[in-house]
Amino acid sequence: MINNDIRKKYLVTIGIECHVQLKTKTKLFSGADNDAREAAPNTLVNHIDFGLPGALPVLNKQALELAARAAFALNTSPQSFSKFDRKHYFYPDLPMGYQITQYDEPIILGGHVTYQLGDELKTVNITRAHLESDAGKSTHASGKDYSLVDLNRAGTPLLEIVSEPDMHSSVEAKAYARELWLNMRYAGVSDANLYYGNMRFDVNVSVSQTDKLGTRTETKNLNSFRSVEKAVDYEVDRQIELLEKGEKIIQETRGWDEAKQKTVSQRTKENADDYRYMPDPDIPPITLDAAWLDHIQQSMPVLPADWRSKLSDLNLDGPNIETLLEAEVEHEQTDYLKLIADSLDDPNQAKFLANWFVNLEIPLRASEEKLNLPNDQRKAAYQTVYNLSKSGKLSSTNVKALLVRLLSGASLPEDIEAYASQVGLIQLSDTAEIEKIVVDVISQNLKAAEDVKNGEMKAIGFLVGQVMKLSEGKANPGLASQLIKKQLGV
Amino acid sequence: MSQWLPIEQIARSVNSGELKAQDLVKQSLKSISDNKDFDAIISTLEDNALKRASEIDKSVATGKTAGRLAGVPFIAKDNFLVFGADTTAASNILRGFQAPYQATAINKLEAEGAICVAKANLDAFAHGTSTENSDFMTTKNPHDKARVPGGSSGGSAAAVVLDMAPFALGTDTGGSIRQPASFSGCVGYKPTYGLVSRSGVVAMASSTDVIGPLARTVEDAAIVLDVMSGKDPLDGTTIEKQDGYVNASGDLKGLKVGVIKEYMKEGLSDGVRQVIEEAVSKLKAGGAEISEVSLPSIDMALAVYYIICPAEVSSNLARYDGQRFGYSDPEATTLEASYKLSRGHGFGKEAKRRIMIGTYVLSSGYYDAYYKKAQIVRTKLINEFETALKNVDFLIGPVAPTTAFKIGENISDPLKMYLCDIMTVAANMIGNPAISIPAGLSENLPVGLQVMAGKSKDKELLGVSKQIEEILA
Secondary structure (H helix, E strand, O other): OOOHHHHHOOEEEEEEEEEEEOOOOEOOOOOOEOOOOOOOOOOOOOOOOOOOOOOOOOOOHHHHHHHHHHHHHOOOOOOOEEOOEEEEOOOOOOOOOEEEEOOOOOOEEOOEEEEEEOOEEEEEEEEEEEEEEOOOEEEOOOOOOOOEEEOOOOOOEEEEEEEOOOEOOHHHHHHHHHHHHHHHHHOOOOOOOOOOOOEEEEEEEEEEOOOOOOOOEEEEEEOOHHHHHHHHHHHHHHHHHHHHOOOOOOOEEEEEEOOOOEEEEEEEHHHOOOOOOEEOOOOOOEEOOHHHHHHHHHOOOOOHHHHHHHHHOOOOOHHHHHHHHHHHHHOOOOOHHHHHHHOOOOHHHHHHHHHHHHHHHHHHHHOOOOOOOOHHHHHHHHHHHHHHHHOOOOOHHHHHHHHHHHHHOOOOOOOHHHHHHHOOOOOEOOHHHHHHHHHHHHHHOHHHHHHHHOOOOHHHHHHHHHHHHHOOOOEOHHHHHHHHHHHHOO | OOOOOOHHHHHHHHHHOOOOHHHHHHHHHHHHHHOHHHOOEEEEOHHHHHHHHHHHHHHHHOOOOOOOOOOOEEEEEOOEOOOOOEOOOOOHHHOOOEOOOOOHHHHHHHHOOOEEEEEEOOOHHHOOOOOOOOOOOOOOEOOEOOEOOOOOOHHHHHHHHOOOOOEEEEEEOOOOOHHHHHHHOOEEEEOOOOOEOOOOEOOOOOOOOEEEEEEOOHHHHHHHHHHHEOOEOOEOOOOOOOOOOOOOOOOOOOOEEEEEHHHOOOOOOHHHHHHHHHHHHHHHHOOOEEEEEOOOOHHHHHHHHHHHHHHHHHHHHHHOOOOOOOOOOOOOOOHHHHHHHHHHHHOOHHHHHHHHHHHHHHOOOOOHHHHHHHHHHHHHHHHHHHHHHHHOOEEEEEOOOOOOOEOOOOOOOHHHHHHOOOOOHHHHHHOOOEEEEEEEEEOOEEEEEEEEOOOOOHHHHHHHHHHHHHHHO
């Protein structure tokens, strides 16, 4: 095994190619439905996807729009001119005998992704991103003398985003993958559902003891951030071990064996196919209209990097911000960020929301707790609870209790304060009433009262506790403390 | 004299009830059957055609009109997908393939009442100039059965000349409409690239493939073009059509017409030269200002064509892999064997030759030397034509260096066969419209005059072609 001292001798260099499945309604070059998640095999296939004679691919304009959104999310603009090419190889899940992709004039050149790693802001530059159509899915059942082909996925639009080799650790690779995922979700480019393979990562890893890059391997088709991290870790150690033994790294394509948690050799680059790229004569080159592009740029939502700076202005800490950013896209239509943004005029309220989202609602949803309240009523719920809390009518324990009740209910009670009071969550802030209790408590605890008078302030806590007990937890503890002091003249 | 009236009159008579669509279809089928020994037709659509005809007759009987091509029978080259009909592209690899969808061109013709009665022979996948590359049979020239009808739309041209239908459809990738029109003696029209949708037509070379009519007269061709043309959501390379293809008029007087110098030099047979020179004098007498125009790069057009076309062919034929449709070799036991045997046995010699050339010119290390260089010359050619067509209104010349040759004469010499395209490929490489108009006979064999116009000047080309047709008649 490799120890850290040996590891430290090597510079790790990582570049990532990510295939993002665009959430278009129809496929990249045909009118067939693009949502293959639950469809029976070969039901979302038309004459174009099937590669019938005479069938011509016609570019889906929505895919162009999503690619343009991706470009803006990658902090660049799409190329005003790009074109499609054919990449030839024979395989049963590639019906036309070629994949339509963009070879030398891709839709996106340049751009970058910034992400937060601890306190550090890191940047990964983007080399290029191109549109291409996916192949179908082949299934090779073991022990059978046939393979099955499902063409539902054939023709699905992909955006392949190629990064510069700007990452130097598995942690950075994982963070970049996650940041890319967040951005594609925020920009509305992709459902980016990793479970359904909406984003697949290929990691290129090399190690070197000099300035010159070492021979790299490419581990393909990773479908989780964790497997990106693990595959890099495995590759780094495997390559260092080979080099330490005086052996050479073979430039090759590798796969990730999830069960064994290791990368395995698939194909060496020496036998690389000649894809015989040529411009696709069926698809006229793309020239983007400036006004159209402008319109798309105007419609871009706030992206993760901007949310981060907005949220850190509220003094939220890094991990909480990341929790919010992820939950925003994972819990559909909860609009956490929008609700926070809407209340930025009152930073206390915004902070209150952020706090209870992070510490209550998000964990509840993550643990699949049933929250029945319709999403559009949550704004009112949080607003009222915040007001009750601000006016001292709710203790922080009771804020939580009330929110859980409200979020679980099928609808909001007409009068939330009355409801809270009814279920015993409103704290007593009626000075006269608390004063009565305070008088009672002092008369029953003269020793403690004497201690307070003698400056032993710890005893106040005990007296407040007694007030709370007698009021069945409803008294406002701050007010009780003040009244005790007043009674005892301290 | 043809047994068919002009298309416009046929449709008018059908719409008025004067002629029955069913009779027209029967007449067409009879003519097909009478001329069976010319091997122009691969399959007939008798049942479908009669059914459609009876629907049209019924509809007319209820007082409706059935469209601008009501009841007009036509023959489609067998690389057009016609719903439910066999579509073979005259290749063994597609033998028995039934089209599950239909070409846009056929849809548009049917929408105006035209009726597809048969599918015509061609060189397999449209690779050829004589129909000798058909995997099934060689079509005979209507003027001399020992000779070829031209190709690849040889079946379509022979069908029109043999009066099997008022018009036929062809495809023209390097001359495949104009050259058989010239060899067989009818009008063959190659529209501007993109004017007619290629959707549902078996692709040969996508960047030069066009669809066009073969007909008895320019006006008949114009009506068919008018119906078929226009932007199609199923073909991203289509362009908007213009008004005025039908009844287009032109005046020869004062028109600047350039004779392409490079087409008139050595290599042109004496017989063709004589007919073309006579035609030029007639145009001059008709008031045209004739000049000689040199297009130096035109000599390279054929070389460029035989790089770009096979490259696209090799790509377009990749889908015929024996896995989903068409011929799949029953002997294969592995995937690789299935690919090799299905393609090895399914494709004919010429398809294989073009796949090999195309694969070679696209392979890494050769792409720049061949394909890329060819595209550079292609751009040069486009520029030369553009300049030339600023100085003259139209360019003219022969369609092919010879009249129809004998069956078997060129078959063992592919290079000689490729030379048949030498005067037609330029129009395909640059995308401009061109037409072959019957100009006369040489030793009893037809000779066509080629007229070329600027890009999208289809209306103007049809207009002047009618004038020329009249003068040469």
